[in-house]
Amino acid sequence: MSHRIVSKKQIGPDVFWARVEAPLIAQARRPGQFIILSVDNDGSERIPLTIAGADPTTGTIELIWQRVGKTTARLAQLNEGEQIANVAGPLGTPTHIARFGTVVCVGGGIGNAPLLPIATALRQAGNRVISILGARDKSRMILEDRFAEVSDEMIVCTDDGSYKRKALVTEPLKEVCQRSPKPDHVFVIGPTLMMKFCCETTRPFGVPTEVSLNTIMVDGTGMCGGCRVEVGGQAKFVCVDGPEFDGHKVNFDLMIKRINAYKRQEQQAYEEYKQHQCKVGLGN
Amino acid sequence: MVGTAHPTETLAVTPEERRKLLQELLAKRNAGGLKTKDRLAIPPQEIPEQDADARRRNVSEVALGYTEEQARLEALRCLQCKNAPCIEGCPVRIRIRDFVGAIAEGDYRKALDLIKENSLLPAVCGRVCPQEVQCQEKCTVGLSLKDVSKAVSIGRLERFVADLGRNGSAAVPAVAAPTGMKVAIIGSGPGGIVAAADARRAGHEVTIFEAFHKPGGVMVYGIPEFRLPKAIVRQEIETLKQMGVKIITNFIVGRTRTIEQLMKEDGFDAVYIGVGAGLPSFMNVEGESLVGVYSANEYLTRANLMKAYQFGAGADTPIARSKRVAVVGGGNVAMDSARTAVRLGAEKVYLIYRRTEKEMPARVEEVHHAKQEGVEFHLLQNPKRILGDVNGNVVAIECLRYELGEPDASGRRRPVAIPGSEFQIEVDTVIIAIGNLANPLIRQTTPGLEFNKWGNIIVDENCRTSMTGVFAGGDIVLGAATVILAMGQGRIAAAAMNEYLAQKKLTRRNAV
Incomplete structure (x- = not known):
């Protein structure tokens, strides 16, 4: 079963959006779940990507990714009408959606993509949703409009102040936690370091904070254990026990080391790929 | 290489x-x-x-x-x-x-x-x-x-x-006239292949669902090329296709569709579960999540299925380029891991096992080959913790020495740690090959299916599960077993399945 790219566009510097044919996944997926894809059947790496949205009637899913290495670059190179060889999923345990009361959804950069279906489901479940969206600069702020549709309150900030409030997300998050009554639940998805500091921000307030982790994976079904993280001192598998965990218990420092395990090789592969692209005149 | x-x-x-x-x-x-x-x-x-x-x-x-x-x-x-x-x-x-x-x-x-x-x-x-x-x-x-x-x-x-x-040109097994019955085989490992072939021979419409992007199960992701060339597995899969067996990859039963959906909505009359072992066991010692610690499953999957040994030359999946490797365990998977590490260029590969060579579950031939290839055996030793540097990279493994005590439940003499015998071996990679636990995916998503306390599916002597029309075999039933035992169960299950489907067809016809 191959997976055709129905439509695709660039939505930020190095950030891409695509709608991809995957009827079974579109039907089965629930908020918080992800897929694993590989561009070709032979030689390609398997990478996990969160599902930003799905439409069971057209049998498509939405993927958003950042071009950071060879595989994401090759994905960005594919055009509408072309195929992704393998898309497997939906994987991971779906988000536990309940009526918490007031929920804060904190998204950082590309993390807004997996956060959107969660915010949407939380709103549908009757929660008051406060969305705090952050990005490095204006050009990297994605999905703001769609969050506005499902949020009762929006706080948008950029690191450099090029758009709306100049702040890191932890600043408004702290302010929201200081309100009375304080929020009942916080969901954070973004760069690992950002999630770590958000958890440190909510910890003194005792607000339950869930994070969605994005680690290295091979199979995504619990077989390899490459994605394991330390949660409350115990090894947990992100692919089957997660991807969402109690952020106050996650050992982020160790996780950051593990996700960088192949940094050098990844850079090497990306450099070689870019050089090759230049030679054949396809670089962009 | x-x-x-x-x-x-x-x-x-x-x-x-x-x-x-x-x-x-x-x-x-x-x-x-x-x-x-x-x-x-x-x-x-x-x-x-x-x-x-x-x-x-x-x-x-x-x-x-x-x-x-x-x-x-x-x-x-x-x-x-x-x-x-x-x-x-x-x-x-x-x-x-x-x-x-x-x-x-x-x-x-x-x-x-x-x-x-x-x-x-x-x-x-x-x-x-x-x-x-x-x-x-x-x-x-x-x-x-x-x-x-x-x-x-x-x-x-x-x-x-x-x-x-x-x-030569191997003959494609003959297929009986269509029965109109649909069979789902979950997992394309040795048990699934045999069950699929036997069910197809009986004339049923057979679909294999495989979670990975390539069929073959453990024969493709686990057993290395140097022991089982992948061309052989490809050929067996080809034969199945020629028999008319449909193979759907990237399909995770329990996630993409549940067994209930397959049977109630997709019209499958019978299901064989041959999903294999699943979750790798770790030792629960300090340092097991350091960078450079692998489960054997991960190490072998990267090397075999993803061809990480060709990284930068046709394969995009990286693997540690280790100098000094410790493999923990004494089974075939431990031998496969150690010998793979040798081929990936490691200068020193240590195999750490807590009993003696006599108790090793690995085949004699594999032990012999590993030694020939320079793998150093550290027997009657077992890791106590794994040590890392400031960047979280493995730098050493600390072991305890053991001696053999009284026989345990398995009949093998129980290894007993010698207090105070700690020592360290300098390594940059640790591969843990001490077995697998049952993957919980089917259990979590299939109400009505009975499991034992280890999470393995309970079956009768004909590989029938507690659910009518659902059969199971191989590692998900037996715990860690072998290719031949999985094949044996695939065959038993298919026979019981064919009998069940013949009955079902008869009942259906009588009802019309």
């Missing part, structure tokens, strides 16, 4: 001498004069192997296979026992005596047909079956010579005829 083999025959006997010996023996036999004494005197035929030093630098198969003369000489060693004890040692009861006899006659086609009556994957089993604790353990020749390693090499003979068959 390159893919070319450098065959070097290290055998003292020349092919010419073997040809002469074979002719003499055949002449004697045709004259009716080949006695048991003569057969026992035929030298056991060693299988030619790639030179140990050469094979450290390639992933090509280690054992190169018998020549025709060797196969016939080896087959002539068989005493053709009336009671054929070897067959009792075979989980799928291959007609061993008869196929070995056919090889001695030079009728290789017949030999292969005889094997295929009971085993669908002879080229695989001839390579990876633990014959020394199955058929060959019972062999009268081995018993007479008081050495199981001198038993008739049944596995090598099986491989010999299977490979001849592969190189």
Whole structure:
């Protein structure tokens, strides 16, 4: 079963959006779940990507990714009408959606993509949703409009102040936690370091904070254990026990080391790929 | 690393001498004069192997296979026992005596047909079956010579005829008229392949669902190329396709669709669950999540399925380029991991096992090959913790020394730690190969299916589960087992399934 790219566009510097044919996944997926894809059947790496949205009637899913290495670059190179060889999923345990009361959804950069279906489901479940969206600069702020549709309150900030409030997300998050009554639940998805500091921000307030982790994976079904993280001192598998965990218990420092395990090789592969692209005149 | 083999025959006997010996023996036999004494005197035929030093630098198969003369000489060693004890040692009861006899006659086609009556994957089993604790353990020749390693090499003979068959145009098994019944096979490992073939032969419409992007299960992601060339597995999958079996990859039963959906919404009349072992066990010691600590599953999947040994030359999946590796465990998976690390260029590979070599569950042949390739065995030792540097990279493994105490429930003497015996080995990579736990995915998503306390599916002697129309076999039932045991269960399950479907069809017809 191959997976055709129905439509695709660039939505930020190095950030891409695509709608991809995957009827079974579109039907089965629930908020918080992800897929694993590989561009070709032979030689390609398997990478996990969160599902930003799905439409069971057209049998498509939405993927958003950042071009950071060879595989994401090759994905960005594919055009509408072309195929992704393998898309497997939906994987991971779906988000536990309940009526918490007031929920804060904190998204950082590309993390807004997996956060959107969660915010949407939380709103549908009757929660008051406060969305705090952050990005490095204006050009990297994605999905703001769609969050506005499902949020009762929006706080948008950029690191450099090029758009709306100049702040890191932890600043408004702290302010929201200081309100009375304080929020009942916080969901954070973004760069690992950002999630770590958000958890440190909510910890003194005792607000339950869930994070969605994005680690290295091979199979995504619990077989390899490459994605394991330390949660409350115990090894947990992100692919089957997660991807969402109690952020106050996650050992982020160790996780950051593990996700960088192949940094050098990844850079090497990306450099070689870019050089090759230049030679054949396809670089962009 | 390159893919070319450098065959070097290290055998003292020349092919010419073997040809002469074979002719003499055949002449004697045709004259009716080949006695048991003569057969026992035929030298056991060693299988030619790639030179140990050469094979450290390639992933090509280690054992190169018998020549025709060797196969016939080896087959002539068989005493053709009336009671054929070897067959009792075979989980799928291959007609061993008869196929070995056919090889001695030079009728290789017949030999292969005889094997295929009971085993669908002879080229695989001839390579990876633990014959020394199955058929060959019972062999009268081995018993007479008081050495199981001198038993008739049944596995090598099986491989010999299977490979001849592969190189020729192997016939696609006949398929019965369509029954209108639909069968779902979950998992494309050895059990799934056999169950699929047997269900298809009975005329059912068969679909295999595989979670990975390539079919073959453990034979593709787990067992390395140097022990089981992937071309063999591809060919078996091709045969299934030619029989009309549909294979859907990237389909995770329990996630993409549940068993209930397959049966209630997608019209499958029966299901075989052969999803394999699943979750790797860790030791729960300090430092196990450091960078450079792998489960054997991850290490082997990266190397085999994802071809990480070709990183930068056609493969995009990276793997640690280790200098000093510690592999923990004493099974075949531990040997596979250690030997893979050697091929990936490690200078030192230590195999750490808490008992002695005698208790190792690995095949004797694998242990032998690992040693030949320079793997250092650290026996009666077990890790206490793994140490890392400031960046979280593994720098050493701390072990305790052990001694053997009283026998435990498995009958093996229990290893007991010697207090204060800690010592460290400098390593940059640790591979943990101490077994697997059952993957919980099917359990979590299939209400009505019964599991034991270890999370393995409970089945009866016909591989029937607690759910009507649902059958299961292989590692998800047995815990850690072997390719041949999974195949055996696939076959039993398919027979029970075919019977169930025949009944179901009858009932359906009567209801109309």
